[in-house]
Amino acid sequence: MRFSEIIGNDALKASLVRMVRGNRLGHAILFTEENGGGAFAFALALAQYVNCREPGEEDACGVCSSCHKYRKLIHPDLHFVFPVSSGNALSESEKKAPISDYFLPAFKELALSNPYFTEQQLYEAIGIENKSGLINVHEARRIYEKLSLRAAEGLWKTMIVFLPEKMNLEAANKLLKLLEEPPQGTLFLLVSHNPERLLPTIRSRCQPIGLQPLTRAERRLVEGERPDDAEFREITRSILQAGLDKRIIDLFPQWEMLAELGREKQRDWCLYTENYLRKTLLVARGLDRLADLSQQEEASVRDFAAKIRPTFYERAFTALEETLSAIGSNVNPKLTFCDLCNRMLLAM
Numbered sequence: 001m002r003f004s005e006i007i008g009n010d011a012l013k014a015s016l017v018r019m020v021r022g023n024r025l026g027h028a029i030l031f032t033e034e035n036g037g038g039a040f041a042f043a044l045a046l047a048q049y050v051n052c053r054e055p056g057e058e059d060a061c062g063v064c065s066s067c068h069k070y071r072k073l074i075h076p077d078l079h080f081v082f083p084v085s086s087g088n089a090l091s092e093s094e095k096k097a098p099i100s101d102y103f104l105p106a107f108k109e110l111a112l113s114n115p116y117f118t119e120q121q122l123y124e125a126i127g128i129e130n131k132s133g134l135i136n137v138h139e140a141r142r143i144y145e146k147l148s149l150r151a152a153e154g155l156w157k158t159m160i161v162f163l164p165e166k167m168n169l170e171a172a173n174k175l176l177k178l179l180e181e182p183p184q185g186t187l188f189l190l191v192s193h194n195p196e197r198l199l200p201t202i203r204s205r206c207q208p209i210g211l212q213p214l215t216r217a218e219r220r221l222v223e224g225e226r227p228d229d230a231e232f233r234e235i236t237r238s239i240l241q242a243g244l245d246k247r248i249i250d251l252f253p254q255w256e257m258l259a260e261l262g263r264e265k266q267r268d269w270c271l272y273t274e275n276y277l278r279k280t281l282l283v284a285r286g287l288d289r290l291a292d293l294s295q296q297e298e299a300s301v302r303d304f305a306a307k308i309r310p311t312f313y314e315r316a317f318t319a320l321e322e323t324l325s326a327i328g329s330n331v332n333p334k335l336t337f338c339d340l341c342n343r344m345l346l347a348m
């Protein structure tokens with residue numbers, strides 16, 4: 001992970017790089033973030049940067065042997081610790097003292113596909129979603145063992161601890177000893193959601209770095225489109241186009257499709273369309289920045305914003321609101337959506 005690949009907190013990227021280049025980076029960093037805010041990505045990028053063979057002034061090179069291994073999360077000096085529990089996939093002896101190493105393949109798969117993962121996504125990925133994760137003393141002993149080895153090839157041994165507040169007291173005390181007398185060439189990167197739950201003595205040993213929550217636009221980039229959005233957009237787009245063309249016949253397939261969606265999805269589609277029209281109206285009024293357009297909707301929203309009459313919107317919003325209440329009160333869905341499509345066409 002390079003800094004340039006991280007979404008959000010741009011100022012922090014530059015300041016971390018300055019800290020490294022100015023030799024002001026401590027041996028332990030405590031990142032704090034809102035759940036899913038990208039601090040894990042920052043920890044990875046920082047670890048990659050300090051170990052890069054040819055670091056640039058803003059980022060790791062991305063192509064040296066160290067960067068190559070970091071990209072795949074297979075660098076021998078990169079270690080992960082995260083809360084675990086006795087998942088079903090473990091052997092009987094492993095269940096007695098579960099540690100992160102037993103879950104590493106699933107963890108790495110998650111981290112590679114979505115470095116903005118939340119606590120719950122982590123538990124789902126490693127198969128312990130119905131249990132509460134913990135970092136226990138066996139884990140703390142394992143950390144000792146790993147860090148007592150010399151760095152295999154990197155400049156720094158990096159230990160990324162996700163949710164250190166999940167350590168029990170025994171584990172926390174062991175980690176505290178490590179932070180007090182860190183093995184040479186060790187960099188601890190802690191990623192916390194609740195730093196106030198850490199031992200104050202641990203907190204005071206770490207350099208605190210708080211991440212700003214992602215903006216709505218950044219969050220959408222991180223999460224990508226919801227599964228139904230493409231389908232919903234296509235229906236909405238077809239209805240608006242049929243309205244502009246005054247072609248009622250083009251509406252038939254749309255209302256039939258909507259009538260068959262099922263109530264939950266029908267409701268979602270109405271809300272999606274309200275939001276789509278709200279964005280179109282904002283763009284039509286020159287308030288593009290507030291419209292917060294995704295890449296996928298940008299072209300069609302701009303096109304409609306240029307063509308739709310201003311009087312359309314209020315009538316369309318009223319029709320959509322009435323459709324939402326009809327969905328809630330068991331009116332025949334074909335009638336409901338036939339009526340909605342007609343009203344949208346007439347309002348154009």
Ligand SMILES: [Zn+2]
Nearest residue numbers: 052061064067
């Ligand atoms: Zn490199």
